[in-house]
Amino acid sequence: VTAARRSQVERTSWHARVATFVGAAVLGHLLVTVVLCGLWLPHAAQAADSARSEASREWPTVGGDTGNSRYSPLAQINTTNVRRLAGAWVHEADARVRSAPVVVGGVVYLSDATAVYALDAKNGAQRWKHIPAASPARGGVAVSDGRVYVGLANAHVVALDARTGDPIWTGYIGNIPAEQLHLQGIALDPQVPPIDVKAGFISGTPSCVNGKVIVGLSGGDAGSRSKIAALDAATGKLMWEFWVAPNPGEPGSDTWPDDVDPGSLGGGAVWTHGAADPQLGLVYFGTGNASPVLGGEVRPGDNLYMASLVALDVATGKLRWHYQLARHDLWEMDIATPPILYDFGKGRAARKAVAIMRPDGFLFAFDRATGEPLIPIEERKVPQDVRMHTAPTQPFPAGAEQFGPNCAERELLPAGFEPGCHFEPLFYDRQNVGSVFTNTRQAPMSFDPRTGLFYVVGGASPWWYRRVANPYILLVSHPPGAKEYGLVAAIDGRTHRIVWQKRSPWSLIGSSGAMTTAGGLLFRSEGDGRFLAFDSRTGEQLWSFQTGSLNGPIVLSLTGGAPSATYEVEGEQYILVPVGKSVWAFKLGGMLHERPAPPTPPTEFGFQGIVEALGPDDEIGIAMLQPTRAPGALHYVDEASFTPVRAQIGVGQPVRFMNYGTATHTIVSSDGAWTTGPIAPGNSATITISKPGKYTFAATEFPWSKGQLVVQ
Amino acid sequence: VVLAVVATGWSLSTYGQEPAGKTINDKVFSLAQAARGKKAYRAHCANGCHLVEMTGLERTPALASDAFMLRWNGQTLADLYLRMQMTMPQTAPRSLPDQMYADILAYVLSANGLPAGDAELAPDPAVLKTIKFVPPPQ
Numbered sequence: 001v002t003a004a005r006r007s008q009v010e011r012t013s014w015h016a017r018v019a020t021f022v023g024a025a026v027l028g029h030l031l032v033t034v035v036l037c038g039l040w041l042p043h044a045a046q047a048a049d050s051a052r053s054e055a056s057r058e059w060p061t062v063g064g065d066t067g068n069s070r071y072s073p074l075a076q077i078n079t080t081n082v083r084r085l086a087g088a089w090v091h092e093a094d095a096r097v098r099s100a101p102v103v104v105g106g107v108v109y110l111s112d113a114t115a116v117y118a119l120d121a122k123n124g125a126q127r128w129k130h131i132p133a134a135s136p137a138r139g140g141v142a143v144s145d146g147r148v149y150v151g152l153a154n155a156h157v158v159a160l161d162a163r164t165g166d167p168i169w170t171g172y173i174g175n176i177p178a179e180q181l182h183l184q185g186i187a188l189d190p191q192v193p194p195i196d197v198k199a200g201f202i203s204g205t206p207s208c209v210n211g212k213v214i215v216g217l218s219g220g221d222a223g224s225r226s227k228i229a230a231l232d233a234a235t236g237k238l239m240w241e242f243w244v245a246p247n248p249g250e251p252g253s254d255t256w257p258d259d260v261d262p263g264s265l266g267g268g269a270v271w272t273h274g275a276a277d278p279q280l281g282l283v284y285f286g287t288g289n290a291s292p293v294l295g296g297e298v299r300p301g302d303n304l305y306m307a308s309l310v311a312l313d314v315a316t317g318k319l320r321w322h323y324q325l326a327r328h329d330l331w332e333m334d335i336a337t338p339p340i341l342y343d344f345g346k347g348r349a350a351r352k353a354v355a356i357m358r359p360d361g362f363l364f365a366f367d368r369a370t371g372e373p374l375i376p377i378e379e380r381k382v383p384q385d386v387r388m389h390t391a392p393t394q395p396f397p398a399g400a401e402q403f404g405p406n407c408a409e410r411e412l413l414p415a416g417f418e419p420g421c422h423f424e425p426l427f428y429d430r431q432n433v434g435s436v437f438t439n440t441r442q443a444p445m446s447f448d449p450r451t452g453l454f455y456v457v458g459g460a461s462p463w464w465y466r467r468v469a470n471p472y473i474l475l476v477s478h479p480p481g482a483k484e485y486g487l488v489a490a491i492d493g494r495t496h497r498i499v500w501q502k503r504s505p506w507s508l509i510g511s512s513g514a515m516t517t518a519g520g521l522l523f524r525s526e527g528d529g530r531f532l533a534f535d536s537r538t539g540e541q542l543w544s545f546q547t548g549s550l551n552g553p554i555v556l557s558l559t560g561g562a563p564s565a566t567y568e569v570e571g572e573q574y575i576l577v578p579v580g581k582s583v584w585a586f587k588l589g590g591m592l593h594e595r596p597a598p599p600t601p602p603t604e605f606g607f608q609g610i611v612e613a614l615g616p617d618d619e620i621g622i623a624m625l626q627p628t629r630a631p632g633a634l635h636y637v638d639e640a641s642f643t644p645v646r647a648q649i650g651v652g653q654p655v656r657f658m659n660y661g662t663a664t665h666t667i668v669s670s671d672g673a674w675t676t677g678p679i680a681p682g683n684s685a686t687i688t689i690s691k692p693g694k695y696t697f698a699a700t701e702f703p704w705s706k707g708q709l710v711v712q
Numbered sequence: 713v714v715l716a717v718v719a720t721g722w723s724l725s726t727y728g729q730e731p732a733g734k735t736i737n738d739k740v741f742s743l744a745q746a747a748r749g750k751k752a753y754r755a756h757c758a759n760g761c762h763l764v765e766m767t768g769l770e771r772t773p774a775l776a777s778d779a780f781m782l783r784w785n786g787q788t789l790a791d792l793y794l795r796m797q798m799t800m801p802q803t804a805p806r807s808l809p810d811q812m813y814a815d816i817l818a819y820v821l822s823a824n825g826l827p828a829g830d831a832e833l834a835p836d837p838a839v840l841k842t843i844k845f846v847p848p849p850q
Contacts, residue, residue: 095799113799135802138771153802181803197760201803203771221769222760271771477767477774550783599785606778609765611825613743646776648825694825710825 037144037208037233059565059576062100062140062205063444064515066276067341070446071516072566076573077588078519082533082543087592088574088585089124093117096551097578099140099205100444100563107162108576109143110562110583111136116150118165121576122569124585128165132158139205139273142213145233149213151202154181157215157231171236173217173229174199200224203269207283209276210314212239214283216270220244220291223266228274228285228310230317240317244268244287244305251319252304260299267291268306271336272442275354280369281314284354286335294426295471296330296388307333309356309364311371321371325358327391330425332437332465333359340454342447342493344374355454355493357445359438360422361403362396363454363496375400375496385425394423400496403489404439408462414481416704417462426465431640432704434462434479439487443513444563446522448536452493455514455522455536459486459507468625468636475625478605480696480706485603488514488524490539500539505603511551512561512577523575525551525561529598531577531584548595549580607708612644614655620647620707622679622699623661639663640702648710651692655709658684665699670706733842736789739829740843741818746828749819752812756801766823776823781845789833790841793817810835 056065056073064070077085095112102109107127108119113135118127134154142149147168148160155174158167172178176199200219207214212230220226226244231237245262246252256262269288276283290299290306307326310319326333337357344353344365354368365374379393407421413434420426420435440458447454461484466475478484486504491497506527515523522536529550533543551561564577575586612618625641635643639661649655657667659679667676667685673695676685689695695709734740757775758764766776774780784792797813799805808816814835822828833840 095795113802114805133804135799135805154804219760475767476769599782601782602779608767608774608777608779610776610823613822613828646825712827 037147037149037211037213057568058105059101059103059567061142061207062102062273062563063275063338063340064565066207066209066278068273068275068338068444069340069342069449070444070514070563071448071518073518074566074568074573075518075520076568077517077521077566077575079521079535079542081588082519082521084588085533085543085545085575085586086590087545088587088590090585090592091117091119091124091126091583093578093581093583096580097562097583098138099136099578101565101576101578101583102141102143103565103567103576104143104162106569108565108583108585109141109148109162110578111140111150112581116141116148116160116165118148118162119583121567121574121585124583130160130165130167132156137202137204139203142206142208144208147233149206149208149233151204151206151215153201155200155202155217157202157206157213157236159213159233159236169236171213171231171238173202173215173227173231173238173241175217175225197222198224200226203271205273207274207276208233209278209283210281212314214274214276214312214314216272216274216285218269218271218288220267220269220288221293223291224269225263225266226268226270226288228270228283228312228317230314242310242312242317242319244270244310246304255302255304257298257300262303265291265299267303269334271334272338275339275341276314277341277352277368278314280352282311282320282368283314284309284311284339284341284356284368286337286339286356288334288336289332290329292472292474293332294330294465294467294474296328296390296425298471299328300389302327302391303329307335309335309339309354309366311354311368323356323364323366323371323373323395325356325364325395326423327394328389330388330390331359331423331435334438334441335359336441338444340445340447341368342449344493346452355445355447357403357440357456359441360406361439361456361458362400363403363456363491364395364397365493365496373397382423383421383425385427387427388425390425397496401491401498402439403456403491403498403501404458404487405436405460408434408436408460412460412462412483412485414479414704414706416702417464417479417482420462426467428467428469428638431466431638432702434464434482436460437463437465438509440509442510443508446514446516447493448516450518451537453499453536454491454493455516456489456491457487457508457511457513457524459504459509460484461507461509466625466638466641468638470636477608479704480605480607480708482605483603484605486511486527488522488534488539490522490536502534502539506601513563515564515566517566523564523566523577525564525577525579527551527601529579531564531579531586545584545586546594546597547579547582547584548598549582550598550601551579607646607706609645611646611648611708611710613648614653616653618647619656619658619684620644622657622659622665622667623663635660637661639665640699640705642705642707645706646708646710648712649689651711652688652690654686654688656684656686663701665701667697667699669709670696670698733788733844735844735846736821736826737846738843739827740789740831741821741826741828741833742830743822743828745815745818745832746822747819749812749815749817749822752808753816753819756808757816761802766820775820781824781847784845785847787845788841789817789843789845790837792820792845793835793840794837814840
């Protein structure tokens with residue numbers, strides 16, 4: 001079948017469907033949001049539970065609906081009977097599932113890092129599995145018009161037949177010619193990167209709206225130019241591209257230096273799926289941090305459209321309106337929690353709204369047609385650093401409460417670290433700052449239209465961001481010994497004040513997020529392998545189920561996870577959640593019981609990075625920072641650093657510490673077992689350790705910066 | 713029936729009736745293999761993803777870390793080998809030679825401070841299945 005013939009066949013089938021749906025509407029059937037790539041229909045918003053459509057009994061998008069409410073009107077499972085919830089079926093995928101499931105027509109569609117799966121929603125039996133050429137995007141799949149759409153790590157989008165899993169078309173949104181991607185896997189010279197990261201990759205789920213498959217491109221942190229792209233749902237042909245960094249001379253380019261082509265710097269990665277309003281013909285996406293991440297000195301200005309919410313015309317890709325949530329981003333302010341479309345207020349005064357979360361925990365609300373703020377925005381002064389060209393003020397929703405801490409709590413930080421705060425610039429003259437860069441990100445929120453509450457999942461996890469004089473280079477880790485915690489909150493949709501808030505031992509940043517139901521329940525996963533249900537009004541825990549698997553690792557901790565879903569098949573409501581490789585479905589009176597708990601994850605960070613086996617000629621450099629230890633990589637003098645941070649020697653093998661700094665340093669083992677004595681600049685000291693073990697060491701002049709010596 | 717099978721599985725592992733296996737502490741790779749793995753790692757894994765220092769990024773886990781060792785604790789080298797093969801590099805899973813996956817695995821172990829010896833990791837899941845991740849000796 002030629003492409004032209006195929007597209008004709010598609011058009012015919014669309015017309016048939018339009019006729020069916022219009023007929024249904026004329027007959028007065030109530031339709032909740034109809035999610036189709038092919039068409040949109042006016043919907044009866046807030047339909048009474050008694051008049052639910054097929055769509056609302058299932059989970060037609062990863063966000064539950066085109067507006068990402070992650071709310072279901074199903075109420076069979078509710079606060080009074082949730083204790084009887086148990087496993088109905090479990091399906092083991094080939095790899096850890098990170099995607100949210102979609103449930104359409106009695107079939108569950110989801111993906112892991114190897115394949116796209118279709119499972120029978122009633123019993124978990126695998127209908128088909130499709131293994132694409134590259135890993136499916138983390139976000140998961142979109143299902144519409146009998147097709148499954150999935151983005152891939154090689155910047156391709158594939159359309160599959162929803163019945164068989166057979167490919168229908170392959171589209172491409174990458175930044176280099178697709179045929180050049182095949183160079184990978186050949187070059188083995190470390191000096192020649194075999195994968196051109198400038199191509200970008202797809203991380204989010206496509207949005208299907210009005211005949212288009214719309215998806216973002218990630219990779220901006222590695223220098224790829226980020227975009228939101230639309231493909232023709234019928235053919236996979238590229239229809240339009242919206243560049244997150246504008247072309248020179250275009251609107252927004254005046255927020256960059258005159259001598260900088262904004263697109264050349266990368267940044268603005270589109271990490272997650274958008275929300276779609278088919279009636280307004282608009283899609284809403286959050287954009288990622290500016291690049292170089294901490295290198296604000298090379299890009300004076302606000303740097304549009306980084307760290308922004310953008311509303312794009314579905315038909316043309318033209319920017320209808322935007323709001324930049326962090327000006328001149330210096331804090332890795334990815335806007336990467338999916339936006340939610342909802343009604344702000346009740347009755348005739350209700351406004352069609354879009355809510356968007358900033359990673360520091362402030363929730364913003366806008367009229368989604370015009371971009372007018374519905375919670376007034378006030379400008380607040382923020383810490384300044386003239387070297388970094390900080391913006392004098394940043395926007396804040398007036399009266400809103402912040403989700404999570406504004407500064408890292410001291411009890412989370414190892415001794416000697418200073419608490420870092422949101423919107424506080426970092427520079428290389430302050431290296432001992434433990435920052436809470438993101439209180440919530442990636443983990444999807446939920447909005448319950450019955451209560452008007454948003455549900456937010458995240459926490460606090462101190463990061464150790466360090467930079468050097470070169471603005472393009474930074475080091476990211478967690479300080480060894482730092483602690484983290486998780487938070488869940490219900491936020492009032494009119495005032496953005498916190499109604500209730502609960503703490504968890506494990507960070508929930510990047511976790512399964514929240515899901516709510518008309519049964520008065522809030523579902524989320526826990527960092528120790530449990531899946532939990534709460535009373536959504538009070539936050540009281542009502543049910544817990546140990547799946548036996550751990551999620552993550554998503555960031556550097558172990559608590560990431562896949563979002564959940566709920567649906568009804570043959571009169572029974574199911575709750576679905578992937579945990580690790582296991583895809584669990586729960587129902588009332590299910591026969592599958594809890595599994596033994598996995599090892600309890602730590603709540604304190606250990607060392608990260610390569611343990612370098614030291615040869616006779618090797619040394620540990622004091623006051624030396626080598627951000628990329630590749631051949632030819634540059635060294636930087638930083639008094640409070642070691643290279644390597646982690647080293648391994650044999651028992652009795654001499655190890656030399658060389659001081660490259662400008663001050664005298666004394667290295668001591670934290671257990672007091674050994675010391676180098678004072679080492680003057682340009683000098684070295686050699687020690688020998690006779691007892692095997694893992695030794696943590698530091699210089700007495702900067703005791704907060706730790707190194708590790710493994711003696712075997 | 714299902715419960716019985718599960719119970720048998722537990723008792724087998726509990727009472728050590730499985731073939732006597734090794735652990736990652738038993739010098740299961742050589743320095744030469746780790747060096748080959750290092751070259752392949754830098755070419756296929758480090759660039760923009762897991763990074764040369766194996767500290768990872770926002771969406772890529774650190775491969776040299778206490779958290780990484782905990783995440784694989786109790787599983788076998790075959791689990792990690794097959795996982796690498798099936799999913800990496802993400803732009804072209806399964807595209808590297810089997811030997812190269814085994815070499816990269818050796819380098820990841822060495823980067824976590826595990827001891828090298830004379831043996832090499834074989835690119836064979838049946839063999840790798842006999843080598844278990846365990847917590848580091850104190």
